[in-house]
Amino acid sequence: MSIFPVYQDVVSIANLSKEQLPFFMRHVTVYKRKRLHHHDFAELALIVEGNGTELINGKPHELRPGTITFLLPHHIHELHTTESGPPLQVYNCLFDISLAVGPQSDPELSNLFMNSVEEFPAYTDLSGEAFEKMKRIYLELFHEYSGSSPGRNALIRAKLTEAIVLYIRSRPSFPVPGEKSLQPHPKDHFWEMIQYVHNHYMDDLDSTLLSEQFGVSASWIHRSFKKYLGQGFLQYIHTLRLRRASGLLIATDMGIHDVAVEVGFESYRTFSRIFKEMTGITPSEYRASYAKTMK
Incomplete structure (x- = not known):
């Protein structure tokens, strides 16, 4: 049986043209499972309600209100809700990696971003004030993305940068050791x-x-x-x-x-x-x- 991960064409889903900012945002309800998939865009996803498990490139981690996941393009991931539990409520920010890393982005942010995604697991759990602040940022982002006010793209860039910085600052000071894959291969990972x-x-x-x-x-x-x-x-x-x-x-x-x-x-x-x-x-x-x- 094939387990080929589904490719999500974000450009087509969001109906993006070349004149538009390469950014897409949505609020998703996951009732049981969001099947194995990947996409060209980076993703910064915040769990606001519900509990479950996410597999990123075969490695599991728990999901709860306050969990935020940062995925590079084409990282393969899948979400499951807790059995008999409420659905997951997720805010997804999907964006071209050039908005965070590249000649047009802030050099300090680029370095922090790459160090974060390369040295640490692709998620962290926010709580208390940090979680409330991140929720506010996401709601403001969603409001700007859904509207058409002057300066919309500038504010989206600013709020996305704020969310990335808050995510990086919330990371632990050391990598989480040895997560075991739920889908191990007997010989070669x-x-x-x-x-x-x-x-x-x-x-x-x-x-x-x-x-x-x-x-x-x-x-x-x-x-x-x-x-x-x-x-x-x-x-x-x-x-x-x-x-x-x-x-x-x-x-x-x-x-x-x-x-x-x-x-x-x-x-x-x-x-x-x-x-x-x-x-x-x-x-x-x-x-x-x-x-x-x-x-």
């Missing part, structure tokens, strides 16, 4: 491998490099991807790259050659061929067809 692929699929990544990284054979990697994810290793990489490329084609003015390089293809010819094989149309036709639907 398969979910850690998947996380690595999702973090590096835009690099020069192949099964030989992956086998050296995790101490397994290339043939085992190919068999495992087919068995557990329903796709071959190379097809899986191509799927991730083309999903990222689709978002860039829709939401930016980047040249198609630049998009090909950005998502990890060595040549435009290879990118265009694989894009057409998997979608039925060329990258330029894809961009043009989306532009027509926005008129």
